[in-house]
Amino acid sequence: MPGDRTTAADLSYLAPDSTVLRRFTAPGASVNTGRYETHRVTVRDGRATDEAFDVDVHGFTLARHRSAVTDFTDPEQVQRIYRSEVTDLVQELLGADAVVSRGGVLRRSADPGSSGSQPQAGLVHCDYAPEGAPRAAAAAYAEAFPDGPGYRRAVATSTWRVFSPPPQDWPLALCDFRSVADTDGLPNTLYFVDELPADPFGPVDGLEPVTHGSEFHRNPDHRWWYFPGMDSDEVLFFKFHDSDRSRAWRVPHSAFHDPAAGATGPRHSIEFRTFAYWH
Template identity: 45%
Template sequence: MASGAVQDIEDTAREAPALIRYLDEGDFVTRRYVSQGAEMNTGEYRDHPVKVRDGMPLRDHFSLDVHGFVIAKHATAIADFHDKAAVDAGYQREVEALVALLTGADRVATQGWMIRTSGDLSARAQEKVAGYVHAGGIQPPAGEAHVDYNELTGQRAAARVYAQAFPDGPGYRRYICFSLWRTFSPGPQDWPLAVCDGRTVSDAETASNTLFVVDEFPVGDALTAPVEGEDQMIAATIFRYRPQHRWWYFSNMAADDVLLFKFQDSDHSVTWRCPHTAFHDTSLPDARVRESIEVRGVAFFE
């Protein structure tokens, strides 16, 4: 199909108005602090009005290596995603098999899961939990345009996961760090996930956002005080606004819809990352609280 025809197909999509939060222009100490039921960033951010295209009527159009994301159907055996033991026991194995099928990878290993909800988490945010781990819990929807890894974090994650999961493996020539996302609340969801066509972003608008998992948020100058070795710590990639960014979402996702998108692909000859964030969808009536589950992992090509 000619590129012009592809462009025409995408331009037929319904558009939803949205505010997407981006890092402002300028130099900032950029950090993401995560605690029980709450997350916060340092730096200065601004909401930019954008149009998010509804990809659901065009769902078969999208390709992981072209757009950086793909939507698929998958029936899960998990009856209740709030049943932590059941999710731990079975869901990650489902995801590994599905991602292997969708990517053609030789091996897939997952790294944990997280539920996100647009519902009220204010009481949970007040809990004081020593040694809180950002896995297997409940957090709010993501608040800004980001990719969960920067390059160094992705490289290290792939090497660590492969060594742990496949100690006798022959090694890998390519890896894809990914998220497999599923909403399990009825649609339409009030704060769905938006994904950005990875071809429309560049390194020029990026910054690293270092992750700090804490029991309590620092205050005042402690939020941005120098930390030795911070450039070697786990960090995400965040983005500054550019008008060419092309955002998509899939309205009224059902429980058997899954969205696979890239944090980082070591093969940069294809679309290798997918910025994403939640947005408030005001385009559909009777929107409901969003509940979703994300599983992170790495697909390996040997």
């Protein structure tokens, strides 16, 4: 029957007693207060279902998009070509009045430093937390449109593309918004400091947080999807935050290792973050 193809994935959730989440980054060093546990979960194959994935219902969708970029590891091409391609695509997919790019990150599942990339993101997380997303949206709008008319709705998104050949050894798992409780998630707050604190759980008076992401404890109701064998003309488009809570407004996600894929090379991907606005 459609929708019955699944794989088993080991996902890293917050440990139950890990409730104070802070990351301190100092020159040459960092510390994170979170503790994590691995849980085996079922991930459903999004290609093997009749379900039509809607970004305002599920929180994500798979879209076709051919890029003019010939080398995603070339920063000049990414800046000159891909930046505007992504903002145009987001505007088309969402119907927003304006879209602001927040830049991209390359990720590679093996030897990431060889191409200026980061490792795969292997924790269950969302890049913006409800505690900080409205402020980040307002700051991005003020920077891009200092004389703008303001906005009534803001959406933070990711456009995620694999540019290494399929299949992927570390695909991306997406949590169906309909299975995520409003109370799920804890803010993981980033601080830039001159030196690491002696007690990272101690007072943070006087420190200004840089950003807030969310990390998640295990919820057995979470329903996970993935799209195996992605090619370079496909993108996963999903939400980090939507100020309109009548729609799907966030998607926890995580990379996971898929030994069944039979991949012969490391996954190499680019994720581009944006804010979209409606006047």
